[in-house]
Amino acid sequence: MTNLVAALNAAQQEAVTASAGPVLVVAGAGTGKTRVLTTRIAWLLAESKLHPAQIIAFTFTNRAAREMRSRVADLVGAESSPYWIGTFHATGLKILRAHGDRLGLERNFTIYDTDDSLRTLKRVAGELGVDVKQISPPLVRGLISRWKNEDCGPAAAAAGAHGHIEEQAARLYTAYEEQLRACNALDFDDLILRTVHLLEQHDDVRLHYAGRFQHVLVDEFQDTNPLQFILIKALASEHGNIFAVGDDDQSIYSWRGASIANMLNFEEFFPGTRLLRLEQNYRSTGLILRAANAVIAHNRQRKGKNLWTSGAEGERLRIVSCVDAEEEAASLVTAVQAELTRDLKRSDLTVLYRTNAQSRLLEDALRRATIPYLIVGSVHFYERREVRDLLAYLKLVANPRDLVSALRVINTPRRKLGDVTVGRLAELAAREDLTLGEAATRPGLLEEQLPPAAARRVRAFFSMVAAWRAAEPETAVPSLLERIIAEIDYLQHLAATDADSASDRGENVAELVNAAHAFHEASGGGRLAQFLEQVALISDQDALTDGEGAVRLMTIHTAKGLEFPVVFITGCEDDLLPHASSVWEDHLLEEERRLFYVALTRARRRVYLLHAGRRRRAGVYEPSLASRFLREIPAELVAGAAEAAARPALRQPAASEAAWEADVYHDEIHYYAGQTVLHSTFGSGVVARVEGSGDNLLVTVEFNDHGRKQVLPKYAPLRPLD
């Protein structure tokens, strides 16, 4: 199997062929991390004669799982590829579906996503009389999530709670857990937490898995949280063959409970660990790497490494200073258009930002310039109201105890079942320990509390649901969905609710139906429960990505793991990148710096760094300073302004000083033959000829050191020296 590793460099080979036992590979951005993981799997299968079922690999995103699966399949063939390659959540789910009964879980449990959890929490807060103005449900949800990720139950949370807010949150946590149990539902964190409990409390189950999996592989190990690490350790508890790949410099999820300590202390957890480093980068130009190295060197919390490349130095990074965020958007468009006149496709260009809110302005500008663009993974398809409504119907069909879904759709479309009626129904059901549907069909029960007309309407709704449920076993998922849409006259409901958005929302409904058809075909007639599972764990970077001809826009977080020829990093300003909430504490600031590092290292060839002197926040202009991270990039790596102008862009206010760079991008410079100009790469020269105008302006320059060149000022800035 030498051909497997022949094309790898020495460090990669060492990692791929490492002997059994704990291995930690510190793999910098673009050093072939995925390649090492996939080749390692192939190598294990071939060399150690392992069966595919003896290998388990974890990723963080579905996208990464899919890529790993397909690349392993390329190496060993689809038939011999491991079955257990997936995200932590998906893998937990798989295990819980198989053995959850040992924890008292019913087989058809529902997965509650963030929104479902929040609704549950709000309802519980109402019941407990907790003031949601004082104790905000999203905050509590965050706390509960953190507790769960530290394997801390309601009792322990209450015991360790500090202050009023945490005490109240712990109280809500208790009630929330009871609610989930009553609804036969698990939230995202439970998928891992319960799996851990299952393995801890039932040794036969632990042995079943830990005995079977001979090798545990983990991608993006720096993003694991303590709970995920416990899961990994449990699965590796029999043999200790753990192969983790990560980059401490790309740890950007500590807010989600990820602990860089897992990475920094790996060797303590696993004595005898082989520590390997991948530092040769195959992605970016030398200058981009030098910039990234220089920036990240300011962090103290790191293992330390230095990326290098044997490839070209490439072009310097370009800082684009703008007066305000509107101008930043305009400059982006100009730069994008300039790039498109080179040999690049729109999909080679990617625009990054810190917060989703920044995209609106950029989108507006791109739209005005009729440049096709694609937002990757912001408002998730499955989070749209119309999609969630319909999914709630399906969830209610699949799980009669799903209270959140029942409450969501009982009066959508309007059925004259308002808060009062529904509240009384819920009370009756709780009192009798019944589901809403059972309470509704129990003879005479509704009449205790409800007027006859209301009781009739409630019954009508639940008999409709019951009919769907009865039909479900022999109905294909897409047919069931179409039937529901027709019977509740949902498209009519959309039109009546908001005529403007009805057609967009209608398209989303159609898209959901398409997804159901696609699922039906792909799964060979899979059941409703499977469909809902798949939907629950998918985030739709996976769903709608036919953006070949579009410029991509996404958050830096979303961009992790991807690479692009040209990257535009927008909003390089203090209080945005680094984010305002993170500048006051060192370890938070370091995470922001890692984020910036991730952004830089996405680029293969060119990087644009845009920033604005002011930006609207909540409708009001606020002044913005250039990001401190820009100052951490050595001046000689930055194009144009670097030498002569000493980067005026980095000072504030930028109004007059920013004009120079703004000029470059706004093409307000008039060139003429005989003019002396300065080029960022070729140095100084004399203009020989000027042709064309606007975007097509072509200037022929006789450079002092590089001879005669034709230059498009649009993308190769020329600074007049006269």
Add this chain to the structure above:
DNA sequence: CTGGTCCCCGTTTTT
């Protein structure tokens, strides 16, 4: 119970 109005608040990042 519905539909309208008003006001508040906000924004970090995601499985």
Add this chain to the structure above:
DNA sequence: CGGGGACCAG
């Protein structure tokens, strides 16, 4: 500036 929730008048 925009969305969502609270509140009030039919």
